[in-house]
Amino acid sequence: MCGIVGIYEYGRAEGRVTADTVIRMRDRLVHRGPDGAGVHISEDGRVGLGHRRLAIVDLAHGAQPMFGEGGECLVFNGEIYNYPALRRELEGRGARFRTDCDTEVILHAYRHYGEACVNRLTGMFAFVLWDPGAARLLFARDPLGEKPLYWTARDGTFLFASEAKALLAHPMVTGEVNTKVLESYLANLVVPSPATLYRGINKLPPGTAGWCDAKGVRTWRYWDVTAARSFLDVSLSDAASQVRKLLEGSVQSRLMSDVPVGVLLSGGFDSTSLVALLHDRAARTSTFSVGFADAPDLDEREEARWVARHFGTDHHEVTVSPREALESLTTMVHHQDEPLADPVCMPLGFVCALARRRGVPVVLAGEGADELFWGYPGYVRAMRRQRELQLLQRLPAGARHILTAAVPRSRRRRGFDLLVGAVGGRQLPMHYPLGIPSSLRSEVLLSRPYDPPLIPPQLSGDENALQTVAFDTQHYEFSLRLPELLLMRIDRFSMAHSVEARVPFLDPELVEYAYRLPVRHKLDGDRTKVVLRRALSDIVPGRVMNRAKQGFGAPIAHWLRGPMGDALVDLLTAPAMRDYFRTETVADMVAEHRMGRGRHAWFLWPILNFAVWHRVWIEGESADELTDRMLSRCIVEAR
Missing domain, CATH: 3.60.20.10 (Aminohydrolase, N-terminal nucleophile (Ntn) domain)
Incomplete structure (x- = not known):
């Protein structure tokens, strides 16, 4: 690397x-x-x-x-x-x-x-x-x-x-x-x-x-895997067998190294699967986890410890405090290069630094499994709405637009974007918008000159509604979100600490096969990753197999109620920010969030990332000086 x-x-x-x-x-x-x-x-x-x-x-x-x-x-x-x-x-x-x-x-x-x-x-x-x-x-x-x-x-x-x-x-x-x-x-x-x-x-x-x-x-x-727009005709049993074969081959090839190889272990299904697939190597493998002492709902270290004990790995963990998060904010943005406004960037940096300190410069990670095998709870919620959305799309265009106009816009509701897509005759991808909803973007931005393309421009004539939303969603994930956000965050924050991260779930042969598996092989009611669970049922412990998904994240809601929120308000006072945002609106959102009247953390985080990036890479301020100023304000307020 x-x-x-x-x-x-x-x-x-x-x-x-x-x-x-x-x-x-x-x-x-x-x-x-x-x-x-x-x-x-x-x-x-x-x-x-x-x-x-x-x-x-x-x-x-x-x-x-x-x-x-x-x-x-x-x-x-x-x-x-x-x-x-x-x-x-x-x-x-x-x-x-x-x-x-x-x-x-x-x-x-x-x-x-x-x-x-x-x-x-x-x-x-x-x-x-x-x-x-x-x-x-x-x-x-x-x-x-x-x-x-x-x-x-x-x-x-x-x-x-x-x-x-x-x-x-x-x-x-x-x-x-x-x-x-x-x-x-x-x-x-x-x-x-x-x-x-x-x-x-x-x-x-x-x-x-x-x-x-x-x-x-x-x-x-x-x-280009996204060119495929048809499902394979294959049984669940045969699909599981092929997935297992391809995944085992992918893991084995990614052990190629003349230095130690470890695993980033959250204790969830994906990372546990990687440890399980190591077979007899697991007991000689180092695993690494990260947690937050002030955010038990996001702290998976206990589950990771259980998995490590079960497989006998050499396990290590690190804890991130709010002050450490604030101290590392400018360093995080420095390594992002351009803003990657996913809060996971923060814990990734800490856990990869831990791996390097422990002398393990190569790690396996579970990126790609949720996109390939439909592991997100949001997919479950979106599929529950399919019948209603399809009925809406069958209404005359005039009736659809009247219904949309009658729905109040809420800065907290992503459902409005989903509704607008359906009214337009084609539902938006399930994960879009990942960040700030359209109604709120119109409130915080001074101008909106660009309408980003999200879905492929053409449909094949024989696609049904489920097929369209399934492949549009996968197109969005594999063309944009996965390569430019999720894979870039792990590239940046592994390499920031001179660690090479490898992602076995994204072997091209495995992706080409699983991309075209029918939705029923991936999602069955509330059960996600159906074919992957079937493929690994004999090696992944039942405790992990049946555990509800707890996404890998960071407690940004908590952080933004403290000094990190102060840092954002301070950054918004810079004249340059008024060239892009209605800064008073953003400052009001910070105040509402801090008083518990709104859950705006996911919307404020990309603005904070942009503001820090702009100050360092566009305006040229030293990242160290910016960090010192934010920390000094934190100390003054603590007094």
């Missing part, structure tokens, strides 16, 4: 790329790779590639940039899990390997298969490969979007990096707000790719590759 950066002056006859510039960009990512660093500048000065290394596989020989037989130069972030099999295949075609690391397999795959090499890689990755013979860069991001790649192109220069902060280290790039996507950020808690909250900086979508050459930049989608 690593951090990569680079420059290609594709529009210049004579290059001006210097090692100093590449190193300045590269070393903003030292947290992603503390074990080594490399840089390469082409002879003509038009190309510069930089790399920071976190050594996981072939510790002695994985230095990058790495060169191919034809002078190709590669920088790569991630792991290629099928590299042993791919290596054997390439050796059969005459390739000769110098190392045992997975990086080299990409170079040989490119030499034999060209741009189609991306279709042969199974893993999590972002890479950029310079081909001097063709005078072009090939760049790609893995199918599910586990690893990030940011880029910008201006004035004939292409820049790329694992994190946007490295691009901001280049003199050509300045931090400016992309106001066109601010509403989308508030609705989704993150900006959908390819845009970011930085004007002019893009993020490569999952399953996408591209070229940069003298003609400029062009990209294409090489893998």
Whole structure:
């Protein structure tokens, strides 16, 4: 696992790329790779590639940039899990390997298969490969979007990096707000790719590759599970058998490492499944949990301890206090790069730091299981409403609009967005809006210039209502929420502490299969993850199997009633915030929340994240100074 950066002056006859510039960009990512660093500048000065290394596989020989037989130069972030099999295949075609690391397999795959090499890689990755013979860069991001790649192109220069902060280290790039996507950020808690909250900086979508050459930049989608819009005809028993087989294979491949591998353990079904699938390795595995002493309803440590005792793991845990949360707020936003307004970012940072302190630089995590197998309680609630919503959609358009106009808008009710979608003839995805509902966005934003696309634009003629909402929901989850929010939060906060996180539930072959399983195999009344529970019923303890879901979260409601709420009010007084928000409305929400008259925490959190991000990355205030000011106010009020 690593951090990569680079420059290609594709529009210049004579290059001006210097090692100093590449190193300045590269070393903003030292947290992603503390074990080594490399840089390469082409002879003509038009190309510069930089790399920071976190050594996981072939510790002695994985230095990058790495060169191919034809002078190709590669920088790569991630792991290629099928590299042993791919290596054997390439050796059969005459390739000769110098190392045992997975990086080299990409170079040989490119030499034999060209741009189609991306279709042969199974893993999590972002890479950029310079081909001097063709005078072009090939760049790609893995199918599910586990690893990030940011880029910008201006004035004939292409820049790329694992994190946007490295691009901001280049003199050509300045931090400016992309106001066109601010509403989308508030609705989704993150900006959908390819845009970011930085004007002019893009993020490569999952399953996408591209070229940069003298003609400029062009990209294409090489893998897209959301294109599937039909269910498989398969029995529950057969589906469970196949899911078990694919999941076992995924877990085993993700144990590839020359360093210790642990598990992030909440005690819930997903993380317990990963421990159970380790079989005889479980007793030699370290597990890590995080909790909150002041929020017992969100503290799962007791369940995690029970699971650890059951499987005999070497268990460790950390507790986060309100003061520690406030102290780490600016650090959290710093590592987010652009706001990822999911409160889970906070505990993720603490538990990954714990893993690193305990000498475990690789962890398995349960991300993706809820999206793939329908594990969210919100899905249950939404499915209960399907009959009423379908009846509503059959009414004449005029009657539907009259009903909508008669429903009072409430800043606390997401149901209004659901109703509006149904009135329009097509229900919105079940998780949308994840953040601030539309009625409240209209209250807090000064302008609303952008209406984010949430669902695919076309329907196949034979889809029924259930099929439409099921695939629209999965499209939203796998195109936006999972890759750009959930996977980016675990990438940022594992790598912030030089830890590599792997997600076995998101093996592409498993995703392609489970994505098309019928709804009844995933959700049966109040019972979620039906096929996954069936597949693992013999190894997951009944206590865990039958336990109600308790989502992984953070006590932001409690925090925002204390000094963190004060910090938000203070940040809102900055003149810059009045360019985006009706700050008086937001301040009133903080006051209502603190007096217990409204449950606004989930709506205030993305605004707080944006305000801190703006102060640090747009206005340029030191994160340390901002933290000191917030803490000093906390101390003064305590007196």
